[in-house]
Amino acid sequence: MGFARTCSVTLLGVEGVVVEVQADLEPGLAAFTLVGLPDKSLSESRDRVRAAIVNSGETWPQKKLTVGLSPASVPKGGSGFDLAVACAVLAANERIAPKDIADLMMIGELGLDGRVRPVRGVLPAVLAAAEAGYRHVVVPDRTAAEASLVPGVSVLGVRTLRQLIALLNDELAPEEADDPEEGRPDPMLAGLVVPGAGIGTGFADSPAPDLADVAGQGAARMALEVAAAGGHHLYLKGPPGAGKTMLAERLPGLLPPLTRQESLEVTAVHSVAGILPPGKPMVDIPPYCAPHHSATMQSLVGGGNALPRPGAVSLAHKGVLFLDEAPEFNGQALEALRQPLESGHVVIARSAGVVRLPARFLLCLAANPCPCGRHGSRGGGCDCTPSMIRRYQGRLSGPLLDRVDLRVDVEAVSRSELLGHLGESESTRTVAARVREARDRSAARYEGTPWRTNSEVPGHELRTRWPMAPGAMRPAEQDMERGLLTARGLDRVLRVAWTVADLGGHDRPDGVDMARALELRTGVRRGVAIAMGDI
CATH class of the missing domain: 3.40.50.300 (P-loop containing nucleotide triphosphate hydrolases)
Incomplete structure (x- = not known):
């Protein structure tokens, strides 16, 4: 019998949950069972992992194999568990030392040829690992730079399962050919660049419009x-x-x-x-x-x-x-x-x-x-x-x-x-x-507060902790009585007035700032110019 464990991460939205990947080998009819609430894409990892291990020159165990993903109550999906499952199986089969992977966090998809392919959500996954106390993570080589953004975590980027096995066993890592998919544009990016290239996704190279x-x-x-x-x-x-x-x-x-x-x-x-x-x-x-x-x-x-x-x-x-x-x-x-x-x-x-x-x-x-x-x-x-x-x-x-x-x-x-x-x-x-x-x-x-911009501050906070100049609220109150403003609209006008005052360098909004805020909100002319440079 053989048992080994390692860890990976499942994502719920943009929040990661650490998942323990356990592999158990017992005498019996050769079978591969995956438990722990996996979805369809994760269930298919059984075939990917088997092919990747065999095509990496390793022997697939001819025993009863059970892989468990814990906690079992958390939904799990995606192909990012492949690398952790493969290493847990190899450690249970004594191809690598179980203690060497017990404290490793592994994230990556396996191709049938044993290549380690990138997956979505590496950054939030590594952030979750760091918060859980893990200090060493293994990720696909193409996402190593993304994982390295998390401070305090040592990142190992690998190209193939064979390379990772060699590194874990302190063997000479084999030379791996470049991935033919590397450098090709991601089809997910097709059509993403919107008018105003350079600002569309936050990282285009062309200059932003002026x-x-x-x-x-x-x-x-x-x-x-x-x-x-x-x-x-x-x-x-x-x-x-x-x-x-x-x-x-x-x-x-x-x-x-x-x-x-x-x-x-x-x-x-x-x-x-x-x-x-x-x-x-x-x-x-x-x-x-x-x-x-x-x-x-x-x-x-x-x-x-x-x-x-x-x-x-x-x-x-x-x-x-x-x-x-x-x-x-x-x-x-x-x-x-x-x-x-x-x-x-x-x-x-x-x-x-x-x-x-x-x-x-x-x-x-x-x-x-x-x-x-x-x-x-x-x-x-x-x-x-x-x-x-x-x-x-x-x-x-x-x-x-x-x-x-x-x-x-x-x-x-x-x-x-x-x-x-x-x-x-x-x-x-x-x-x-x-x-x-x-x-x-x-x-x-x-x-010292949870807010940074005026739009985030609740209206009652602005009215009580940071009051306006005397009489400045009167035009807004009159508009509310006329039905031009709702209670929510009044709070929003107050926030805009503070922004107008900040742009003008005022300690607090006065009547002119409120008039400009009301005009920007309601479109009703207040006899106050709001052209560039007037504030």
Whole structure:
């Protein structure tokens, strides 16, 4: 009889759970039993592991083999257990010493020829291993850089099972040919690069679009600056060709670079989704996700037949989620955004389990004023009936828009603005510097609290711990009495007013800051200019 154990990790969303892989050999009819609540892909590992061991020049044990995955109550899936199962079997068969693998964490898929292939979610798996006290992990060679992002963990990247066996036995590791799949583009990345290459996924090489390219649009540019400084959601409404998409593509460039902790959170989500390109394991700038309006609810908030995978709201975590032609999206998909907009995460329940995915993103909506797009435009010519316009605009529900802090009408650019703006508009670098200064002010104010941006602070906290200047709240209270603001809307205006004050260098918002915040929220003119440079 032989027994051996090692460890691997199963992922529930973006959180890893350490799994002990046990192998037991007993006399009897040759059979391979896998227990411990495996899914279909994991059950198929029996054939992969057998072929990989035999094709690596080792002998398959002709005994009764039982492999158990503990804890048995946790759902397990994927091909990342292959390497751990193979080594446990070899140790039970005394090909390698059981003590050498007892404290190793192993993650990787095995090909039938014994090659170790990369799997999704290596970063969150290694993070879970580190939290559980493991200090040595074995991963596919192509994901070793990703695993090395976790401090305090020694990472061994291997190309083949034969190479790992030699290293564990202190033998000379054989020379392995390059993997023919290495360097090929991942089919999962096809179509992922969205308009605005360079910011689409946070790691493209082309330069990000510059705000200096935008002609005119003073109010919209100011709204972009306020949105970036305070993390406020934004709604751009205007005719086709006015520059709504152009503005949204430049919003990520105004956001500060991700901190180390934020980079790990974002990279973990992208790793689970399988969209980290080879050679660039770390996402260090805010991601930008712009799904097509035909996207389903599952693709937006996450889902799947088994345990859910991240959707667009999670892929945009700590970055920007841009929904162009927002009224064309499925109504249920749009309404599903309401919960993550409030909480900063999404909880998805399926028969296989419940997962919690991060979703602290900045939402940017863009829409035409009517189906033809010419309602209210300078040139006129709208062919839509009033009922058509109402139905079109009604696709964005009141509860959803109530969670959007800034609403700006984007007018069509005039010929003089288009031809005369060269060299006059502020660049992304200039505006981003002001955004960083404003964020530094808010971070200093909220030091010692769980909040970092104004959009995260509950309204009652702002009213009690950080009161506004005397009389500054009166216009907002009057709008609430008129029905222009809900209680939620009042809190959001208060947050925007603090962001306006931070951009202006004020200790606390005054009446002018509140008037600007109300105008950005309701669109009602307050007699206060909100062009670039006025704050």
